[in-house]
Amino acid sequence: MAHSAAAADAAPIATTGLPESRDARALHRRVFIGIAVMLVVLPFVLYPVFLMKVLCFALFALAFNLLLGYGGLLSFGHAAYFGMASYLCAYAAKTWGVTPEIAVVIGTVTAALLGLVFGALAIRRQGIYFSMITLALAQMVFFFSLQAKFTGGEDGIQAVPRGHLFGVISLADDRVLYVLVAVIFFAGLALIYRIIHSPFGQVLKAIRDNEPRAISLGYRANQYKLAVFVLSATLAGLAGSTKAIVFQLASLTDVHWSMSGEVVLMTLVGGMGTVFGPILGAFVIIAMENYLAQFGAWVTIIQGVVFVVCVLLFREGIVGLFARLLKKPL
Amino acid sequence: MEFKGFRAVNGVALQVKRGTIHALIGPNGAGKTTCFNLLTKFLTPTAGTIRYNGRDITRMKPADVARLGLVRSFQISAVFPHLTVKENVRIALQRRKRGDSFDFWRSETVLRQLNDEALALVEAVGLTSFSDIPAVELSYGRKRALEIATTLALEPEMLLLDEPMAGMGHEDVDRTAALIRRVSQNRTILMVEHNLSVVASLSDRITVLARGQVLAEGDYATVSKDPRVIEAYIGAGHG
DSSP states (O other): OTTHHHHHHTHHHHTSSOOOOHHHHHHHHHHHHHHHHHHHHGGGTSOHHHHHHHHHHHHHHHHHHIIIIITOOOOSOTHHHHHHHHHHHHHIIIIIOOOHHHHHHHHHHHHHHHHHHHHHHHTTSOHHHHHHHHHHHHHHHHHHHHHOTTTTTTTOBOSOOOOEETTTEEOOSHHHHHHHHHHHHHHHHHHHHHHHTSHHHHHHHHHHHOHHHHHHTTOOHHHHHHHHHHHHHHHHHHHHHHHHHHHTOBOGGGGSHHHHHHHHHHHHHHOTTOSSHHHHHHHHHHHHHHHTGGGTTHHHHHHHHHHHHHHHHOTTHHHHHHHHHHTSOO | OEETTEESSOSOOOOOOTTOEEEEEOSTTSSHHHHHHHHTTSSOOSSOOOEETTEEOTTOOHHHHHHTTEEEOOSSOOOOTTSBHHHHHHHHHHHHHHSOOOOTTSOGGGGGGGHHHHHHHHHHTTOGGGTTSBGGGSOHHHHHHHHHHHHHTTOOSEEEEESTTTTOOHHHHHHHHHHHHHHTTTOEEEEEOSOHHHHHHHOSEEEEEETTEEEEEEOHHHHHHOHHHHHHHHHTTOO
16 A cells, blocks of 8 residues: 555554544444444343334434435434335335345435435535535425324324235344344445445545545535435435334334434534444433333433433544544544 | 725736736735635626636626636635645645545545645745644744645646745745746736735736725836825835
8 A cells, every 4th residue: 555654654643533544444443343333242141123123223323424424414304204205115014014134225215215205405615504404394294294194193003014024034022133133234334434435435435524625626515415414314214224124113203303302412422423323323322211211201301311411421422432542433 | 806895905906917927016904805805706796897817707606716726825825734844735736636535435545646746836836844743833834835835736727826925034935936937837827915026036017005095016126116005105105
């Protein structure tokens, strides 16, 4: 590699930043192996249904973080893509009786199309105005879901059949379904990692850092922003669809604004702009919801406290803190 | 150009000849940066036309103007702070060599083939020992040098430099002036600069702006003797 010689004589200041390097890639490979091992071991320790919930939300948070951490775009309406995908997947599986993988694809494509339309509107504005447009559009999706017939209103779509994967493998057993969810999660993670570390990802980071400068170099920034918006919405849709199959349910909770807030929380607690942070963030938040359920409404307060403490003590999130200590991007 | 009824630049018939260094000077608020923003399409003129190589670019988008080879720098240093020095230059090379990069499925290792060229440009501005650190950690003068290297990576036909020496120390000014002279071969440069000795030594032609209008135009000897120019500068509190 051409730059290795130059890297050697850059020694005086080279260690203070977090540049992408071979070193970092080697570390990332180890993290990937670690995650793969965890995916295999954890179902023997924790409940598969709990783990599947964590994985669905982790994928959702990863998709959200792609937009926020690498595109620099804060969406307050990601529940729209997650929830609509969830509805369409559930509807396709239940009413049309398609196999689960087709249902998931239908849900994911729905999210992609919704992301294309909403993204095209939202990226015309920047900063808080962008966020407000995404929120407003997501609220419209919520009211649509409340009124429309096929969503089942307050009841949602219940008793969605898990069905047979490819029409052959029954997903009724949680352990079998877990394998599928783990594979979807891992593939999603790998794709997001690749997007971040692609020529496209480089341009994205440049636009996030300094948009006017990227434009002055000849990049049509809005097209890149729209592209990452659609990618993020699509992957959020994949997470929502998978969730519908796992819980055999699509409901208003999935399109509610608090779902959009929760994914922001997961990303910030785990570490915005870190590749792996949202996974840990999702794990922490879902674990709190599950294991602190006995405290009832207090869970929200406890989450709020955790969030404030996180932002005050380590603004860069849990994984962001590790990255700083290791002096390597994670 | 009008901002809510205020005419920032009015009737400026600016012509820049190919292959020359043209300086745009004038007291603060004269409309120099506005002119830049108009030429590079970051602002759209209320009236008038902008031609580049005989082509009307008045209604074009900023990114498309850049693709024609008309590239600007910014008054406040414009680097990508979280990319390394090498990556900063490479992102410009990436645009010139690959066009658009929507290939999110490909590994960024395909960009390694641009590393040699990027490092050559980094070396040309004397930043070799910083090539792998994030741009945010560079000193101000070095950020300006990096910005020039990034701009040069596009091999622009015409460069618009907005106060390239602003806030620089003495050594940096000399180094940057030498660099500008070196890159001006086969290129057209239009620059805004307050440092008059730099303007005097570098530019072939000077346009003086005041209150959004052209006050005088010519080479340094002519312009510096013009009584209206002297009055505008002293009147505005400049030496």
